[in-house]
Amino acid sequence: MYRYDAVDQRIVEERVAQFRDQTARFLAGRLSEDEYRPLRLQNGLYIQRHAPMLRVAIPYGLLSSRQLRMIADISRRYDRSYAHFTTRQNVQFNWPALERVPDILADLATVEMHAIQTSGNCIRNITTDHLAGVAPDEIVDPRPYAEIMRQWSTLHPEFAALPRKFKVAFNGAVDDRAASGVHDLAFDLYRGADGEVLLRVKVGGGQGRTPRIAVTIREDLPWRHLLSYSEAVLRAYNRWGRRDNLYKARIKILVEALGAAKFAEEVEADFVHLIDGPQTVTEEERTRVATCFIDPPYHLGARTPSSAYDLASQNADEGVRAPNRRFDAWLRRNVAAHKHPEYAAVTLSLKRTGPAPGDATDVEMDAAADLADKYSFGEIRVSHHQNLVLADVARRDLFQLWRDADAAGLAQPNIGLATDIIACPGGDFCSLANARSIPLSLAIQRKLEAVQEDIGELAIKISGCINACGHHHVGHIGVLGVDKHGEEWFQVLVGGRSDAQVHLAEILGKAVRAEEVPDMIARIVDLYLAERTADERFIDTVSRLGVEPFKQAAYGSEKVAA
Amino acid sequence: MSALIKLDSDGRASVVGAAEATRVEATPRVIEGGRGDARLATYVKKPPPAGARERDWREDGFIPLTDWLAGDRAAPPILLPADDPAALADHIADFDVIAVAFPKFNDGRGLSSAALLRRLGYAGELRAVGDIARDQLFFMARCGFNAFALRADQDPADALKAFDDFGDVYQHSTDGRTPAFARRAEAVRDAEAWLARRDGS
Numbered sequence: 007m008y009r010y011d012a013v014d015q016r017i018v019e020e021r022v023a024q025f026r027d028q029t030a031r032f033l034a035g036r037l038s039e040d041e042y043r044p045l046r047l048q049n050g051l052y053i054q055r056h057a058p059m060l061r062v063a064i065p066y067g068l069l070s071s072r073q074l075r076m077i078a079d080i081s082r083r084y085d086r087s088y089a090h091f092t093t094r095q096n097v098q099f100n101w102p103a104l105e106r107v108p109d110i111l112a113d114l115a116t117v118e119m120h121a122i123q124t125s126g127n128c129i130r131n132i133t134t135d136h137l138a139g140v141a142p143d144e145i146v147d148p149r150p151y152a153e154i155m156r157q158w159s160t161l162h163p164e165f166a167a168l169p170r171k172f173k174v175a176f177n178g179a180v181d182d183r184a185a186s187g188v189h190d191l192a193f194d195l196y197r198g199a200d201g202e203v204l205l206r207v208k209v210g211g212g213q214g215r216t217p218r219i220a221v222t223i224r225e226d227l228p229w230r231h232l233l234s235y236s237e238a239v240l241r242a243y244n245r246w247g248r249r250d251n252l253y254k255a256r257i258k259i260l261v262e263a264l265g266a267a268k269f270a271e272e273v274e275a276d277f278v279h280l281i282d283g284p285q286t287v288t289e290e291e292r293t294r295v296a297t298c299f300i301d302p303p304y305h306l307g308a309r310t311p312s313s314a315y316d317l318a319s320q321n322a323d324e325g326v327r328a329p330n331r332r333f334d335a336w337l338r339r340n341v342a343a344h345k346h347p348e349y350a351a352v353t354l355s356l357k358r359t360g361p362a363p364g365d366a367t368d369v370e371m372d373a374a375a376d377l378a379d380k381y382s383f384g385e386i387r388v389s390h391h392q393n394l395v396l397a398d399v400a401r402r403d404l405f406q407l408w409r410d411a412d413a414a415g416l417a418q419p420n421i422g423l424a425t426d427i428i429a430c431p432g433g434d435f436c437s438l439a440n441a442r443s444i445p446l447s448l449a450i451q452r453k454l455e456a457v458q459e460d461i462g463e464l465a466i467k468i469s470g471c472i473n474a475c476g477h478h479h480v481g482h483i484g485v486l487g488v489d490k491h492g493e494e495w496f497q498v499l500v501g502g503r504s505d506a507q508v509h510l511a512e513i514l515g516k517a518v519r520a521e522e523v524p525d526m527i528a529r530i531v532d533l534y535l536a537e538r539t540a541d542e543r544f545i546d547t548v549s550r551l552g553v554e555p556f557k558q559a560a561y562g563s564e565k566v567a568a
Numbered sequence: 569m570s571a572l573i574k575l576d577s578d579g580r581a582s583v584v585g586a587a588e589a590t591r592v593e594a595t596p597r598v599i600e601g602g603r604g605d606a607r608l609a610t611y612v613k614k615p616p617p618a619g620a621r622e623r624d625w626r627e628d629g630f631i632p633l634t635d636w637l638a639g640d641r642a643a644p645p646i647l648l649p650a651d652d653p654a655a656l657a658d659h660i661a662d663f664d665v666i667a668v669a670f671p672k673f674n675d676g677r678g679l680s681s682a683a684l685l686r687r688l689g690y691a692g693e694l695r696a697v698g699d700i701a702r703d704q705l706f707f708m709a710r711c712g713f714n715a716f717a718l719r720a721d722q723d724p725a726d727a728l729k730a731f732d733d734f735g736d737v738y739q740h741s742t743d744g745r746t747p748a749f750a751r752r753a754e755a756v757r758d759a760e761a762w763l764a765r766r767d768g769s
Contacts, residue, residue: 012759013736013748019766020734028703044674045703127674157738157749163710164683164741167676233739244680249649279687284740284750291749 008298010118026108050121061124066134066152067095067388071375076117078371091364129159134176135183136389146195148176150296169247170255187508203229210261213474218258223270234280302383336419354394355418359451362444364392373414424454432470439470441487441494453524480504484511533559571724575714583724649677653684670698679711686712705730712742
């Protein structure tokens with residue numbers, strides 16, 4: 007992973023000092039709340055329903071075990087001994103005291119972490135594929151480009167007060183695991199005929215009140231223009247994005263108003279001035295950064311047969327697996343293919359029926375850090391599904407890892423299944439939310455837990471309000487909290503997906519009360535189970551049948567809303 | 569009374585006096601949102617609340633760009649957030665000072681306006697006027713501003729410190745500072761010296 011040199015360390019420490027000064031001025035009454043708000047937001051500090059919330063950046067979801075232990079330690083010393091991993095691969099503390107936040111940031115700086123631009127109207131944390139560098143279907147490792155973009159966007163002077171937040175994602179694989187289609191700016195990385203890395207530039211995707219799929223404005227952009235082209239995109243948005251209406255201020259509204267072609271024309275007209283200028287990424291810099299992402303020292307070819315290895319190998323026969331049902335379920339659900347057949351990427355589930363999706367206690371974080379040290383070269387990734395991933399586990403270690411992870415409560419065999427729910431913090435914590443996501447996610451988990459293996463792959467995503475932090479627009483089943491005369495109600499959507507076939511979910515009908523949602527989802531699932539052909543996933547059945555039959559099933563035929 | 573800070577050609581900041589200029593006589597008027605241009609049309613301006621008017625930038629000694637272009641040239645122009653710097657392309661050598669207005673500090677359009685004025689070749693004083701506070705100065709200087717009419721409540725001595733908030737920068741901007749990646753070895757030496765001093769103090 008990327009390691010700070012003295013330059014990076016200094017910038018982060020100077021940012022801590024700057025924020026300490028800003029906070030001191032605010033507490034002394036020399037900075038008004040209106041002025042302090044954007045300053046604290048650009049350092050990840052919200053004022054929430056109960057207390058401040060501090061969001062810490064995990065650039066493209068990559069953590070060392072040392073960093074994860076620091077997060078655990080901060081949760082113990084400054085918070086309530088847990089943290090929440092988010093859908094943008096970041097981590098949040100829900101109960102810090104405002105006056106101690108500068109100290110938290112100083113502690114984070116000792117392990118090369120910060121909270122810069124994790125909120126506010128600026129370029130946010132850069133995200134990418136949680137299997138970057140190890141996925142068998144990867145074309146280009148996106149991590150060096152994401153890091154180069156992280157540095158460029160950090161404290162960018164011209165784009166510090168954009169109309170609205172700005173989210174950037176990179177996808178370098180065939181199967182888009184970065185949800186790039188629903189980002190303000192996204193890059194697909196691929197190779198040209200001569201092997202050169204090229205970029206497809208997509209803009210104007212996003213969720214929220216007006217969900218949109220990103221449109222391509224440039225193909226075949228050579229990698230060295232990554233930052234110059236981004237500068238042109240950001241400048242067009244900074245100048246012409248709407249600032250009169252919070253809900254129409256994202257770049258998707260601008261792109262739609264101008265039309266993709268006209269927007270691209272404006273960007274190209276500015277890019278002409280920037281091409282091959284001082285922001286051009288040099289081969290030297292790409293190499294410096296890429297060197298941080300070379301493969302760990304895999305032990306390849308050591309095919310020493312052992313029962314554990316046989317059990318965990320992709321070819322283990324049913325006779326071997328049968329006596330180990332729980333391990334077998336975990337192997338099928340939580341273990342993904344790796345570019346080296348002798349290795350695997352393992353997901354540690356943060357979706358236990360009980361705790362909020364994405365929550366981890368200090369003890370669990372320490373345990374995950376230990377597992378990373380023991381089995382995966384000391385590295386952990388945070389997925390946008392709010393789970394932790396050990397990306398480089400030798401298959402021969404899988405059985406032992408499973409036993410250790412199970413003992414730590416991190417081996418829930420549910421990755422990609424109905425209980426692997428994505429949910430925002432919702433009305434229990436967030437001051438924006440209309441409804442509570444966490445109790446609903448628990449109720450849905452309880453309803454479907456026993457049958458999830460039979461259902462197979464099913465992505466349920468819950469947002470407590472229209473801002474869509476829980477990605478309900480791209481859930482196979484999405485749930486959206488709405489306010490109805492001061493009461494919590496929920497809309498249910500079907501058919502969304504964020505992969506390479508990105509598609510927005512459709513609302514089934516009128517909103518229902520929280521207690522009705524699990525049964526409604528069960529009826530939707532029952533229709534799928536009745537209609538599916540062999541090996542057909544839920545989302546494939548929806549694609550084949552369309553949403554209409556699911557509307558009927560959800561409400562019962564006579565109760566479909568107009 | 570608000571202070572005026574200027575950067576010299578070496579980027580050193582000092583307080584040079586008051587920013588108040590002689591009032592330019594004219595009737596204040598509500599600025600329209602720039603209809604007629606497909607780009608600007610997307611920025612639909614809400615009508616101001618009854619009785620409210622745009623700040624009268626003439627009191628700062630400048631003529632709003634649309635008026636200036638219409639022939640009202642008693643003073644140099646001030647660009648409002650929706651104004652296009654390209655409109656001044658033919659006049660860029662005619663001024664010793666141009667102003668860019670920040671009606672609200674969290675509207676960053678003026679930062680791009682500054683960058684574009686410098687790209688047009690404007691080399692004189694570029695003054696940030698309006699809601700200008702200490703915490704915006706570092707970024708503004710990087711975008712090409714070299715004069716800052718501080719908001720009246722701002723402490724000028726405190727504001728001067730803002731220009732030293734960061735010893736190195738990750739990206740190229742209008743100030744022309746070499747980004748860290750293009751001078752990595754030297755930047756690492758500088759930063760190591762800074763870290764050593766911090767450990768010593």
